[in-house]
Amino acid sequence: MIESIEASPLYPIANPKSIVLFGASNNVTSMGTSLLDSVLDLGFKGEIYPVHPKEDRVQNLKAYRSVLDLPNVPELALIVLPTRIVSEAMDACGRKGIKHAIVISGGFKEVGGEGVHLEKELVTVANKYGMHFLGPNCIGVANPRHKLNTTFLPFQGNPGFIGMASQSGSFVTQMFSYLSDYGLGFSTAFSVGNEANIDIVDGMEYLGACPDTRVIALYIEGIRRGRAFVETARSIVPKKPIVALYVGGSKAGSRAGLSHTGALAGPDRLYEGIFRQSGIIRAQSVMEMFDICWMLGSVPRTRGRRVVIQTHSGGPGAEAADACGRAGLDLPSLSPETLQRLSPFIPRTASISNPVDFTYGKNLMDYFSKIPKVLLDEKNADILLFYFFAPYQRFQRMMRQMGVPPNQMAAQAAKLVDAYSESIIGLFKNHDKPFVGYTFQNLMDPLVKILIERGVPIFSGPQRAARAIGASFQYTRLRDKILATVSQEAGLGSS
Amino acid sequence: MRADDLIRPALHRGQLALSEYESKKLLSLYGIPVTKEKLSRSPDEAVSAAADLGFVVGLKVSSPKLIHKSELGCIELNLRSEGDVRKAYDRIINSVELEIEGVLVQEMVPGQRELVVGLIRDPQFGPCVMLGIGGMMTEVFEDTAFRMAPIGKIEAKDMSEELRFKAMLGAFRGQKPVDMDMLCHTLIAVGQIGLELEMVSEIDINPMIITPEGRVVAVDALVLLRKDIK
Numbered sequence: 001m002i003e004s005i006e007a008s009p010l011y012p013i014a015n016p017k018s019i020v021l022f023g024a025s026n027n028v029t030s031m032g033t034s035l036l037d038s039v040l041d042l043g044f045k046g047e048i049y050p051v052h053p054k055e056d057r058v059q060n061l062k063a064y065r066s067v068l069d070l071p072n073v074p075e076l077a078l079i080v081l082p083t084r085i086v087s088e089a090m091d092a093c094g095r096k097g098i099k100h101a102i103v104i105s106g107g108f109k110e111v112g113g114e115g116v117h118l119e120k121e122l123v124t125v126a127n128k129y130g131m132h133f134l135g136p137n138c139i140g141v142a143n144p145r146h147k148l149n150t151t152f153l154p155f156q157g158n159p160g161f162i163g164m165a166s167q168s169g170s171f172v173t174q175m176f177s178y179l180s181d182y183g184l185g186f187s188t189a190f191s192v193g194n195e196a197n198i199d200i201v202d203g204m205e206y207l208g209a210c211p212d213t214r215v216i217a218l219y220i221e222g223i224r225r226g227r228a229f230v231e232t233a234r235s236i237v238p239k240k241p242i243v244a245l246y247v248g249g250s251k252a253g254s255r256a257g258l259s260h261t262g263a264l265a266g267p268d269r270l271y272e273g274i275f276r277q278s279g280i281i282r283a284q285s286v287m288e289m290f291d292i293c294w295m296l297g298s299v300p301r302t303r304g305r306r307v308v309i310q311t312h313s314g315g316p317g318a319e320a321a322d323a324c325g326r327a328g329l330d331l332p333s334l335s336p337e338t339l340q341r342l343s344p345f346i347p348r349t350a351s352i353s354n355p356v357d358f359t360y361g362k363n364l365m366d367y368f369s370k371i372p373k374v375l376l377d378e379k380n381a382d383i384l385l386f387y388f389f390a391p392y393q394r395f396q397r398m399m400r401q402m403g404v405p406p407n408q409m410a411a412q413a414a415k416l417v418d419a420y421s422e423s424i425i426g427l428f429k430n431h432d433k434p435f436v437g438y439t440f441q442n443l444m445d446p447l448v449k450i451l452i453e454r455g456v457p458i459f460s461g462p463q464r465a466a467r468a469i470g471a472s473f474q475y476t477r478l479r480d481k482i483l484a485t486v487s488q489e490a491g492l493g494s495s
Numbered sequence: 496m497r498a499d500d501l502i503r504p505a506l507h508r509g510q511l512a513l514s515e516y517e518s519k520k521l522l523s524l525y526g527i528p529v530t531k532e533k534l535s536r537s538p539d540e541a542v543s544a545a546a547d548l549g550f551v552v553g554l555k556v557s558s559p560k561l562i563h564k565s566e567l568g569c570i571e572l573n574l575r576s577e578g579d580v581r582k583a584y585d586r587i588i589n590s591v592e593l594e595i596e597g598v599l600v601q602e603m604v605p606g607q608r609e610l611v612v613g614l615i616r617d618p619q620f621g622p623c624v625m626l627g628i629g630g631m632m633t634e635v636f637e638d639t640a641f642r643m644a645p646i647g648k649i650e651a652k653d654m655s656e657e658l659r660f661k662a663m664l665g666a667f668r669g670q671k672p673v674d675m676d677m678l679c680h681t682l683i684a685v686g687q688i689g690l691e692l693e694m695v696s697e698i699d700i701n702p703m704i705i706t707p708e709g710r711v712v713a714v715d716a717l718v719l720l721r722k723d724i725k
Contacts, residue, residue: 226619226621226643259615259698260701264611264637273640273642277642277646277650
């Protein structure tokens with residue numbers, strides 16, 4: 001485990017003060033040019049030096065014939081050149097004294113044959129100068145707080161708390177807008193490509209030390225440094241959760257052998273155990289991975305598996321109860337104190353078991369304020385799962401029935417939405433138990449939208465919510481397991 | 496006896512695996528509980544071994560060349576008398592044409608709950624320990640948990656909690672819950688073998704029977720060797 005983030009070989013790669021770029025030109029269709037556009041679009045603050053064999057200016061920046069001509073030694077080289085001349089550029093960077101690079105170019109080990117040889121050559125050059133590099137065959141880094149986006153696609157959204165290390169570049173770039181829809185974003189995201197030098201373990205280690213990263217997401221197709229992976233993960237998990245999606249665990253991977261154990265050791269089962277030993281939560285899909293990240297990065301630690309469900313409709317409550325059961329969660333009975341505190345709010349038609357179904361309440365404000373407060377205080381429960389159904393049209397109709405003039409209806413309805421959302425935010429921020437929402441509404445509906453923008457996790461449907469709650473409690477248990485092992489080993493060591 | 500004294504001569508003889516008898520000797524060196532058994536080379540020796548161990552016994556051909564015995568019919572179980580033992584000895588000795596080390600006379604371990612414990616070497620993670628539901632249905636249930644060695648007791652226990660059919664390890668139809676310390680010790684020890692003995696490539700302990708009292712006993716075992724290492 002590194003002492004500080006600056007000690008990581010990825011630090012200058014994710015936070016460079018200056019960049020030299022190979023492969024950008026005035027040809028707007030080239031990948032190198034797209035990449036330069038991305039860097040410029042996000043407003044990178046440092047120096048950018050394009051290197052081009054013929055042009056004097058590239059995208060309105062002064063271009064240099066050779067990296068050796070640069071007035072300074074840039075911290076980072078970005079290389080998007082044809083495969084066969086990558087090593088040559090790397091060597092020139094080495095001679096210039098540059099210590100870090102991202103090699104975007106493909107055509108290396110992933111294509112086999114000559115590519116394997118070219119990758120070895122690249123590694124040899126880097127080693128000669130003591131250089132660290134990401135790639136080849138990757139799309140680099142997005143560190144939106146540092147205004148750095150070396151991918152060839154435009155950055156969308158805002159910086160967030162999810163740190164990602166991915167063996168697929170697509171799950172970096174193609175997730176920008178997806179995450180943004182949920183009020184989420186990357187702290188820093190790495191595409192590790194062929195991992196010829198820096199690998200996913202280095203990525204995980206950087207993110208473990210990154211103060212802006214609350215939760216780490218990993219997309220994994222195969223782990224090369226297995227033992228370092230487990231040890232690094234176990235050193236991070238007591239501080240922050242790690243969620244991984246692993247694909248490639250098909251039966252085809254099982255080794256043919258004489259032993260039963262060998263026949264049973266398909267990669268999927270092996271990785272399942274390795275993740276559990278590492279304290280890593282395993283997701284079943286990319287969407288589930290980010291759901292779990294959302295939950296873990298947004299709410300206080302989940303202390304147990306007991307969920308209380310607040311709803312005003314029978315079906316959605318019953319479905320949530322079913323989803324919780326399937327996710328291994330419990331629905332406790334409410335304590336007498338809670339029942340007593342709830343009695344003023346309970347209409348005769350309502351059911352006061354768990355799910356707590358309020359049917360048609362007298363005062364909608366209670367549903368968003370006093371009632372969830374009582375349920376969060378319930379000593380028999382660890383989490384509140386809250387059903388959102390508050391269509392804007394309904395607020396408008398309420399205004400009309402109350403005799404609000406048509407020209408003031410929108411403003412009054414907005415006020416109502418503000419009051420409800422402020423109340424929920426207050427509970428969400430100030431209570432030491434997780435508050436989690438679910439809804440079937442469009443996430444653009446005003447109340448839900450405001451809450452999501454303010455950081456409240458509201459999932460589409462109870463299954464996604466239940467699975468995320470289950471994963472958050474799984475994190476608590478994995479963390480406890482690792483801490484117990486650490487203290488046991490310390491105890492054994494001193495005796 | 497040391498592990499080396501078992502493995503080096505076997506490698507020298509060109510074996511790809513230790514026989515069941517040798518395999519269990521190796522496991523015993525690491526404190527893994529195995530069946531009480533004796534190797535016999537004649538019907539008379541088998542009868543006297545059975546008398547020493549006490550009836551009921553089982554007979555198995557022991558040979559490093561026999562990997563999956565039950566499929567070849569060279570096992571006789573639940574033998575209750577001297578006559579049974581003689582008859583069984585003759586039958587199984589004629590059932591194989593391979594060069595054999597002898598016939599193992601073995602105590603019969605009671606218990607219907609069968610586990611599998613194993614070791615593999617993964618190119619990335621190194622020696623990895625496996626726990627699963629064992630016996631005849633091992634490949635049908637495919638209920639397994641793996642860990643990278645070394646593991647401690649907490650991780651060993653967590654392996655048992657990862658199994659879908661973990662209920663089988665609890666109190667079950669009048670039988671006691673598994674002795675968790677004993678099971679954990681076995682898993683830890685198998686990992687230790689993987690770390691210390693580079694000549695061992697894979698291990699199968701199948702079945703590892705849970706007795707009605709909750710003890711675990713390695714009833715059959717196979718240790719595969721690496722031919723690429725001197």
